[in-house]
Amino acid sequence: MLLLRTSLRGLSTFRSFSTSRVLRSDLSYQVFGPEKEEPSRNPIVFLHGLFGSKQNNRSISKALARDSKRQVFILDLRNHGDSFHSDDHTYTAMAEDVAKFIHQQSLKECVLIGHSMGAKTAMTVALDSPSLVSALIPVDNAPVNAPLKSDFGKYVRGMQEIEAQGVSKQSDADKILKEYEESLPIRQFLLTNLVRGDNGSMKFRVPVSILGEALSAGEMANFPFSESDSVTYDGPALFVRGTRSRYVSEDTIPAIRKFFPKAQIADVEAGHWLISENPEAFRQKVVKFLHETP
Structure with missing residues (x-):
């Protein structure tokens, strides 16, 4: 266990720890914040987006652990990341994984x-298992069936081309991906999934074909519930959206x-x-909400 000491406004020190392991459920995770022996509020469980990983949320999670x-x-x-691969890539399946975690x-309410x-x-977790959720913060998505507004399908084709060409350097992979995505930050984000295979060539740690099929089938655009369903989550919820996002x-x-x-x-x-x-x-919006939430 790695112990970290972080200064907090108004407090002298704040002990945090980070640990990475794979459970029998094969969900890889890391933890930041106070040790379990110390009194704390309900913990936060942070979930990344498509082609992301826990690595993307390390910095903001350390800040939220410190501030909350x-x-x-x-x-x-x-x-995704270091977790297991499965042909079943749906919101229902992912929600079941999170509830099991x-x-x-033994986190009780999160x-x-x-x-x-x-x-x-x-x-989906909040609607399926509301007793597990003390508060909900969805970031730039809504509980609707809607076409994806990013070029995820194009990204898949670029990633497949990289694997097909068997490149040995990340710079070569970036040159290929540039034909599919002009934005350097987005290419850098996608290439965080690139690792070196046993034969020396670069490959993606995410199962590109499985995620491509989920995209083609509309699984990532869908939502498991319809407005005719009577299910609701009656706890506090903060929907954070980007002003330049649709x-x-x-x-x-x-x-x-x-639903909420x-x-x-x-x-x-x-x-x-x-x-x-x-x-x-984003940090300010979340911290303000958490200060008002158990």
């Missing part, structure tokens, strides 16, 4: 934060209110990748 004095668990969802860690794919997963438009607000009657809407000056684009504004 809570444990923060960052997970690798199935088919919460039970295995604050669930999720971005994009992780947001829909978090919403994922949480005004048209989605009725569905949000239907206590939902608040918070805007951050950013696009869809708002946690990395404007982390300070």
